[in-house]
Amino acid sequence: MIKKTLYFGNPVYLSLRNAQLVIKLPEIEKNDILPENFKQQSEITKPVEDIGIVVLDNKQITITSGVLEALLENNSAVITCDSKSMPVGLMLPLYGNTTQNERFRQQLDASVPLKKQLWQQTIKSKIDNQASVLEKCTAEEVKCMRIWANDVKSGDPDNLEARAAAYYWKGLFANVKGFTREREGISPNNLLNYGYAILRAIVARGLVTSGLLPTLGIHHHNRYNAYCLADDIMEPYRPYVDELVFGLVQLHGSNLELTKEIKACLLTIPTLEVKIGGKRSPLMVAVGQTTASLYKCFDGELRRISYPER
Known part of the structure; x- marks a missing residue:
């Protein structure tokens, strides 16, 4: 069963009752004019076991420790956002699998050649998926990208990932004047950043559920990054976010803000x-x-990671 993603962008009270997430709006709670039966009817409950991701995007959200405990016990990911509504924090369960210690040891003992081979598979899959998105969205020539994907060697020593990315981004948003893919760049970089943050949370949650440490990457190894492995494994999934953002640009133009409507579309990523x-x-x-x-x-x-194919 697909787990639900819950987004809260307004002031709200989140509490726990009988393994149910109880959602109350403070404006209704504090309104003395409204009848009591209306207040009770305005209360919404959701089974915690059905929730996969919770996004908290308002400084006036009140959430009890009981809710956090229940969410984490059910392998949910909790994302908090900053004043610009960009995801800034991620809370995950410490233990997501019954054989956690054994799995940690196997991950820690993975050889360098194995990690290089896994990175080769990851980048090949990413470039292939990028090529498919570029071809579908713009009808651009992608033969060179297919060649680069097939030429990726163990560990990608030739950095074909970067070469493919330069070609890909130049073609995908060619109609957006001045666009380059960078975190602080012009729109739709803001949409891509938001979508990737959601994707990162999904992958980090999956890693914890599989009993793995999301911190220890097969390629990424920034000592300040707590989710290096999540950043590795999400690479072949990024083109799905790119395609979704491309569709939003086609519908609404390139100068997009992260409105509630746009965020609602991006929250369909799971x-x-x-x-x-x-x-x-x-x-x-x-x-x-x-x-x-x-x-x-x-x-x-196994010798190969199971990645999506477009």
Whole structure:
């Protein structure tokens, strides 16, 4: 079953009752004019076990420790946003698997050659998916990208990822004047940043659920980054976010702000349809298959990570 993503952009009280998330609006709670039965009817409950991601995007949200405990016990990810509504914090469970210690050890003991081979698979999949998005969205020539994908060597020593990215971004948003892909760049960089933050949370959650440390990457190793492995494994999934943002630009123009409507579209990322293992699946479910296969690679049961194909 696909887990739900809950977004809270207004002041709200979040509490726990009988394993249910209780959602109350303070404006209604404090309004003495409204009848008591109306106040009770305005209360909404959601089963905690059905929730995969919670996004907190308002400084006046009140959430109890009981809610946080229940969410984390059910392997949910909790995202907090800054004053610009950009995701700034991520809370994940410490223990997401019954054989956690054993899995940590296998991840820690992974050899350098194995990690380089896994990175090779990751970048090949990413470039192939980028090529498919570019071809679908713009009808651009992608033969060179297919060649680069096939030429990726163990560890990507030739940095074909960067070469493909330069070609990809130049073509995907060619109609957006002055666009370059950079975190503080012009729109739609803001939409891409937001979408990637949601994707990162989904992947980090999947890694924890599979009993892996999201901090220890197979390629990324920035000592200030707590989610290096999540940043590695999300790479082949980024093109799905890119395609979604491309569609929003086509509909609304390039000078987009992160309005509630735009964020609502970006929060559909967990339910985007992807193809993995020859079958259609929601992105969040596919990520779980990817992270499970990654553990099996560390364990020696598999030699390849299961990534989505476009």
